[in-house]
């Protein structure tokens with residue numbers, strides 16, 4: 001966990017009364033506290049359904065910046081909740097499980113990142129939003145998988161660039177933009193799990209199916225994809241493509257929104273390598289960090305006002321700068337898929 005982020009350990013200050021109607025209690029607390037619940041597409045179905053807004057990293061950061069709710073309950077991972085606090089510091093920002101991290105964040109420590117920057121004094125640093133507030137504070141521009149290509153294309157062609165921490169996304173962007181960005185060697189444990197052999201097998205069994213993949217996947221998976229994009233991009237693709245069957249190579253909880261938006265279409269989760277070894281294996285393409293947030297923890301966080309994101313003000317201001325550059329340079333884009341809570 002990043003050292004200047006204070007997450008008071010409010011984890012379980014009270015037991016949950018047996019038989020409690022969690023949905024009704026969360027709705028009551030949301031109204032009482034003037035709270036907004038933001039959720040990423042990788043969250044449990046029940047959390048997606050109770051959220052005021054479900055989106056990708058970029059849409060969630062925009063939503064966090066513009067909300068006038070007193071409390072932002074962020075159902076996602078810590079770097080996302082940190083961004084909400086950085087862009088909207090007067091709000092209370094809650095994260096149902098304070099340990100909900102990200103393998104990309106863990107792969108890129110601030111000291112190593114700073115040394116990397118110092119070793120490349122002529123390079124500017126474009127950093128994927130999946131990193132700690134400390135690494136953001138050491139970066140020039142933050143990007144997400146929705147806006148990275150458009151932002152790179154606004155930079156002078158001869159400008160040398162460092163890209164951290166996802167090497168697969170960086171490699172994909174180098175190919176798309178013709179750049180030669182120097183890449184940090186991090187990766188997402190979830191997207192590295194997809195099996196090329198099983199995907200080829202699945203494609204052979206479903207010849208009409210289109211494959212949509214997130215650019216955090218390794219090149220071997222991306223080469224088999226008909227569409228590559230952020231979570232919101234994938235949702236837009238499956239909604240607008242005339243195809244009826246889709247294989248989805250990203251965290252499978254996103255299929256919940258796809259099925260809701262397109263009940264007549266069929267969605268198949270791309271298989272992970274563990275499934276090749278053992279047919280009864282866990283679906284290891286589930287993000288273990290996102291899975292830490294549960295309806296119970298969401299309720300307790302709202303009841304106890306914690307775990308809460310707190311940031312040192314100097315760090316917040318330094319991390320804000322490259323996020324603001326991102327927001328200025330992002331194409332306006334279409335409104336995200338969103339939903340009102342039931």
Ligand code: 13P
Pocket residue numbers: 055056057058130144145146188214216229230231232
């Ligand atoms: P998106 O920005 O596409 O939502 O991706 C976030 C993420 O963590 C993917 O693993």
Ligand code: SF4
Pocket residue numbers: 077101102103104130188189190191216251287288289290
């Ligand atoms: Fe991080 Fe990968 Fe989980 Fe996204 S899916 S939050 S990149 S570990």
